[in-house]
């Protein structure tokens with residue numbers, strides 16, 4: 498049986514990843530800040546014995562280390578770094594503050610780097626050896642025609658660099674990485690007017706992750722499989 502670990506598993510795309518992997522029969526390590534109050538996730542876990550709930554605030558380094566210790570020796574086939582924030586308070590010239598910048602960078606950039614560091618041996622010990630992180634098209638410098646979204650764009654562009662470095666550094670162990678753009682999706686972050694449902698976006702992303710070739714490690718992909726320029 499394959500295993501997936503998902504951060505931010507309590508709502509939005511994370512919750513849909515949990516649902517789809519659980520229905521495929523995978524062992525699902527569903528991480529979120531407060532498992533005890535994650536009602537939708539708990540309901541899913543009640544009907545699927547292959548879902549384990551684990552506490553993880555991705556900005557808490559102690560919790561990352563505790564998670565790694567708890568999972569020592571367990572293989573993780575797909576490591577899904579999904580948790581993220583939009584940083585609306587730090588989107589425009591005029592509203593930015595240091596505190597908000599650091600909060601966004603901590604969640605969107607530093608946490609995925611520390612999680613890759615903490616769990617890389619688990620991924621390397623698995624059969625499928627793949628790390629995927631939720632990036633966004635607006636992280637593409639080529640795509641930045643409108644400006645704004647300062648902390649979100651920058652934090653996810655830095656995340657993309659982390660994924661490329663990890664692709665290079667972990668290639669010897671057979672570990673692959675991919676940065677994913679999920680499309681504009683109907684979640685709390687995307688809003689109800691967004692183009693895609695979580696179901697179609699997540700189904701597409703699972704297909705991209707599952708079919709990632711070794712020569713495609715360190716690439717930046719849309720949920721439909723197309724590539725985004727950096």
Ligand code: NDP
Pocket residue numbers: 504505506507508509510511529530531553554555556579580581582583604631632633634678679680681682683684685686687688691
């Ligand atoms: P949501 O806002 O719906 O969900 C965000 C998730 O991240 C929640 O589970 C939230 O948990 C979690 N999270 C935030 N901060 C932390 C933290 N410190 N520790 C642990 N978990 C945390 O967003 P989406 O589901 O839409 O987005 C998921 C990912 O996809 C994000 O990385 C986002 O940037 C990316 N993305 C989304 C797009 C969209 O259109 N929806 C477009 C492009 C990219 P909690 O409930 O505890 O806050």
